Amino acid sequence: MVVSRKKQPVQQPEVAGNFTLAGVPGVPLEGDGGKALQGFFSQLRRLETRADSDERVRIMQIGDSHTAGDYFSQGLRVAFQQRFADGGPGWLRPAGLKNYRSALVVYQNTPSWQVFDSRVDRQSLFSLGGFLAVTRVAGQSLQYRFIHAESPQPSVVQLTWQGGVDAGRVNVVADGAVVNQIQTGGAPDGWMHFEIPLRITPQRLELQTLDNKPVRLAGISLEYRRRGVVLDNIGTNGAQLSILSHWDGGELRHQLARRNPSLVILAYGTNEAFDPDFSAEKLRAALQDAAAVLRASVPQAAVLLLGPPDSMRSRQCGGDVQRNLALIRSVQRQWAAANRWLYWDWSRVMGGRCGIARWAEQQLARTDYVHMTAQGYSLSAGALFAALMRKYQQFIAGDAKPGHLAAKMR
Numbered sequence: 001m002v003v004s005r006k007k008q009p010v011q012q013p014e015v016a017g018n019f020t021l022a023g024v025p026g027v028p029l030e031g032d033g034g035k036a037l038q039g040f041f042s043q044l045r046r047l048e049t050r051a052d053s054d055e056r057v058r059i060m061q062i063g064d065s066h067t068a069g070d071y072f073s074q075g076l077r078v079a080f081q082q083r084f085a086d087g088g089p090g091w092l093r094p095a096g097l098k099n100y101r102s103a104l105v106v107y108q109n110t111p112s113w114q115v116f117d118s119r120v121d122r123q124s125l126f127s128l129g130g131f132l133a134v135t136r137v138a139g140q141s142l143q144y145r146f147i148h149a150e151s152p153q154p155s156v157v158q159l160t161w162q163g164g165v166d167a168g169r170v171n172v173v174a175d176g177a178v179v180n181q182i183q184t185g186g187a188p189d190g191w192m193h194f195e196i197p198l199r200i201t202p203q204r205l206e207l208q209t210l211d212n213k214p215v216r217l218a219g220i221s222l223e224y225r226r227r228g229v230v231l232d233n234i235g236t237n238g239a240q241l242s243i244l245s246h247w248d249g250g251e252l253r254h255q256l257a258r259r260n261p262s263l264v265i266l267a268y269g270t271n272e273a274f275d276p277d278f279s280a281e282k283l284r285a286a287l288q289d290a291a292a293v294l295r296a297s298v299p300q301a302a303v304l305l306l307g308p309p310d311s312m313r314s315r316q317c318g319g320d321v322q323r324n325l326a327l328i329r330s331v332q333r334q335w336a337a338a339n340r341w342l343y344w345d346w347s348r349v350m351g352g353r354c355g356i357a358r359w360a361e362q363q364l365a366r367t368d369y370v371h372m373t374a375q376g377y378s379l380s381a382g383a384l385f386a387a388l389m390r391k392y393q394q395f396i397a398g399d400a401k402p403g404h405l406a407a408k409m410r
Contacts, residue, residue: 034340036302040262041395063267068235074103075381077231087228094217095133108143118246127218128255152200154225168213174202241268241286256297269308273324304342310356312369317354
């Protein structure tokens, strides 16, 4: 006798964006995010369901070298833009820097430009991002070749300058044609912001100095004038969360308000763990300062604390770094819960304590046992995107029931 058996469905691996997450633990977001997360998801829902929407939804990731390398953030950016539409490259560093990478632009600086970094320079004034490109020589240029920019596509360029009564003029050149001339001078040590609409998105943008006078560029952004998601990468190698206090407070709040992100991702903790002077009190103070800045500038934004990924000192599992990492995650988790922020434990994607060693064996992490390979960062970004989308699907399901989500998120 032949016994017929019902064929069992084959379970497919979870997919997030371009990432197949087979074998990668599904790590949930902790916390409900309150009304701020509800607002972010409402914006995403409008992008997904209303073709007539011209809304740009901004996500801002601020962090250390895990952010600055732009592998993790590019993975997250591509996943969001593929599902909800592409709003453009977003915020960019003012100039090319050694040991920094952008997935969006190739930089070319003429020799006289100096780039100052707020992590090591405490004398200069810094805007959002903590970099300043400076020259005092005419005929110098900063070039930006956009790798994935869509053209023809109406777009807008925003430039942030540190002014001064003696500051010089700059030509803005898009694909070889001068589209604007800017006088960067103004009030002494004041910040100046320029917005330039463009008929099409340039493949190459260039800033050319015209005078032997100081020109000080703090940042640039490029967005499409259409609906979509924009993800700003604001990373500094070697940075701790306290680096935000190195930036001009008034200007930082102004720039955050101008960028108006709906989700802010704070991705710090690795350098704190390796700091011999680390303490939980210092971390709490930095979180308090960051919270004050965000409340003053973008009170409507949801905030996600990214717990640091696993790392090890001298390839040894255990010791001070592992103890500090555990304490940092505990402080972050408690802070997120108390302030209705979100928390996501990156280390759990890697298998928990000393997972960096296992990832290095699988070529998902580098042999410095701190940073990941491009594939490791991409998998991590896919896991975070999947966690956010699980929360988003809960929002959609709850939104269909009148009063359900509002009561849940109060």
